[in-house]
Amino acid sequence: MVYAFNDAALRRKLWEDIKEIHEHMDEPWAVMGDFNCVLHKEERIGSPVTMAEIRDFKQCVADSLPDSEVFYRNEGTFDYCPTKIRWAEDQKKQHMFKYFNMWSITSNYKEIVKQGWKTNKNGKLRQLNKDKFSQIEKKVDQAHEELLQCQQRLQQVLLNPELHKEEERLIRKTKRLKSILEIEK
Numbered sequence: 768m769v770y771a772f773n774d775a776a777l778r779r780k781l782w783e784d785i786k787e788i789h790e791h792m793d794e795p796w797a798v799m800g801d802f803n804c805v806l807h808k809e810e811r812i813g814s815p816v817t818m819a820e821i822r823d824f825k826q827c828v829a830d831s832l833p834d835s836e837v838f839y840r841n842e843g844t845f846d847y848c849p850t851k852i853r854w855a856e857d858q859k860k861q862h863m864f865k866y867f868n869m870w871s872i873t874s875n876y877k878e879i880v881k882q883g884w885k886t887n888k889n890g891k892l893r894q895l896n897k898d899k900f901s902q903i904e905k906k907v908d909q910a911h912e913e914l915l916q917c918q919q920r921l922q923q924v925l926l927n928p929e930l931h932k933e934e935e936r937l938i939r940k941t942k943r944l945k946s947i948l949e950i951e952k
Contacts, residue, residue, distance in 0.1 A: 769800030775820045782827035789831035795854045841918045844941050870895055910941040
């Protein structure tokens with residue numbers, strides 16, 4: 768996690784460190800935080816930005832994270848904007864594995880996990896999810912998508928009280944459905 772200096776001259780050491788870390792990395796990697804710098808002039812609100820600041824930071828990003836992109840998504844029920852990273856094309860593609868707490872309430876959960884570890888596959892857990900919980904997950908996804916669409920409409924028309932009420936309703940609905948997926952500890 769990065770929290771960069773406010774002074775541009777002091778940030779240059781950070782750019783060098785990031786480039787050096789990149790040189791030693793064989794796998795995909797990311798660095799996050801507050802860089803106290805922008806990639807484009809129009810991203811800065813308030814104080815002016817110099818082209819030298821942008822040039823140094825852009826060069827660091829281009830050298831260290833080539834061909835990768837970050838996409839910021841609508842906040843949904845979160846209090847932050849989730850991000851999605853698209854890694855460079857030449858890096859090995861990994862399939863995402865999702866774990867759901869609700870799986871552990873089934874009677875044969877431990878046995879399914881044991882079998883999965885022995886075979887190094889998660890197909891048994893996928894089948895458990897399909898057999899017992901697929902409709903719940905689908906409903907959560909649908910509710911979340913409705914919420915995101917509502918929030919996109921709100922970004923177009925900020926002063927629409929009906930849309931604000933609809934957003935509140937969809938947040939409640941999404942949170943309620945998501946709570947079904949979670950187990951109280």
